[in-house]
Structure formats: C-alpha cells, structure tokens
Amino acid sequence: MSDPFHDWPYLLAAIAGLTVVTVTTRSSFFMLPARFNLPPRVERALRYAPACALAAIIAQGVFTTNHHADISWGNDHMWALAAAWLVSLRTKHMVIMMGVGMAVFTALRLWV
C-alpha cells in the first residue's frame, strides 16, 4: 500500500476539504441571514456531537490494536490515558494532565 501522506492528490483534497469544514462551521451563522436560527433540538444534538466524536477517536486510538479491541494489562496507552483522566479529577490543567500521561507511558515502556 502506498503511503497516503505522500499521495499528494489524496492529501491536497483532504486538506482542501478540511479547510472548507473549518470555514463553514466557524462562519456558519455569521453568513446566514438573520431569519435562520438554531432550533433548540438541533442545538442540543450539536452540543453533544463534538464530545462524542472526540471520544470515538480517542477510543479507537487507545483501546484498539490492529483493528481489534485491546483492553489488556499490556496496553500502555490505556494506562497512560487512565492516569491522565485521574489527574483531571483534581486539575484540568492541560500540561499537567499530558505530563502525567506521558510519564506513566514512558515508565511502563521502560520498566515493565
């Protein structure tokens, strides 16, 4: 399989589309005529979609290996994520959460 990151037509199309996504979402209601409003039901769904999308990406990245669920003692990424989550109960500071997560991962990788 060729590397998609060096498949320039694929990559350029991807980036162009992602830019369109940024502009259309950020500028959406700035561009629409004033008579268009966000219906409460739609707003409710929109409010939860980003959290769910982030959770799905994280879950597939951290709790799976080679397209299979991997919830095991040997999954270092999983323990690092769990550690960062535990830290977030005390502080939401981004640098501290990431630092602890990376430290746990590195410790497991080097010594376990």
Add this chain to the structure above:
Amino acid sequence: MRPSTRLLPAIEKAAFREGTRVMTPFSIAIGVWGLVTGVAMVNAGLSIPGALLMTFTVFAGSAQLAVLPLLATGTPLLIVWATALLVNLRFVIFSAASRRSFVALPWQQRLIAGYLNGDVGFALFSHRFRGAKEHGTPEQYGFFYGTATLNWLSWQTSSVAGILLGGLAPTDWGLELAAYLALLTVLIPMVRTFPAISGVLVTTVLAIVTVGMPMRLGLLIAVLAGVAVAVTGETLKARRAS
C-alpha cells in the same frame, strides 16, 4: 474609501490591546497544544510541507489531531471530512451565539472573523460582552481581533516549531499518545452532565467494538448513537424535572 471591500472592520486600538492582554495567559496553553499538534502531524508521517500547508489552512487543532489516524490509513475522504465536521460542530453553536456582533459587517469581513473565532477567543468575547446593549461596536471588534491575533500567532508559531522539531523525536517515545491525551484534555470539560456522560460512554464502547468495520464507518455509527443517547437523556431529564 470603499468600506465594503475592506477585509477588517474598524477597530478601537485600546480594546485591541485589552484583547491581547486577556488572551496572554491562554497563549501558553495554546502554544503547548500547537506544539503537540505540529509534532503529531510529522510523527504520523506527514511531510513538512504537507504539515505546514495543513496548519496554515485548516487551523483547527482538535480536528487536525482527530483526522490524523484516519489520513494515515488512507480512509475515504468523506469519512475524514465527516469526522472533522463532527469535531467542529461546536463552532456552529459559537457562531450562532456571537453572530449579533458581526451580522452587520460585509460578507468578507464576516467570513474572516468566523474563520478566526476559535474556542478561547469565543469564550473571552462572550464573557467580556455579556449583557452588552450595543452590538458590532469598534470596541467589540478591537477586543475580538486582539484575542484572535494573539491566538493565531501563538498557534501558528508553536505549530511550526512542532513541525520542525517533530521529525527529531524517535517514534517509540509514544508521541502519538500525546495527541490522544491532548484530545482528552479538550473532551473532559465537555463531559459534565448525565446526558453527556452517557453519550460519551455509549460512543466509546461502540467505537471499540466497531473498529474493524470497513472505511472506519464504525466511527460515525458510534458518534451518531452516542449523540442519540445524550439527546434522549436530556429529554428524559427535562421531563422528570418538569
């Protein structure tokens, strides 16, 4: 002077300075986030020109990090774009909430202001002008462009630094994990209520179970199911309260 062709509205300088000042403490966090995104892009396999192009056009950290693992495996573009769209849907709410201050501007000024309206800037703007009687004043534009300019500068300089440094780090340092941890720091403040927690849990389980599905379709199924659960949860909660 033909104001309709200008790219920026008239701004008040003192308010611009105020905007940069209140943005300053946040620019550190934005810098770390940009650095992580820059490193993650190169670490995932993007070339330096590809990563630079992405950071200067897409300009949306969470979406960039979220689609990296999809791009790395050559996922069909519709799924890639749909994923970015889902992550970015919060901006639709932001734009609806702050449109009153921008709606009178010519279209190109609205487009640019929207493009620059990120998470932190939106929060600061809403806080600063909550309860404002007048909308669309030079003071508001000054404040907005103060926060937006510093946000853009901290994001882009740190992203470029990350892109240039990213290639130097060995892959077994687990820097792809740093990207997921960064996404977690964005996710956690969003998940405080019962509907949000239930939606995220359902999404997480479904995303894991469906990871083997072709074209990463499981991702979209998991998100749609999670949103449905969250919205249902909120409806039930509201019904019980009334």
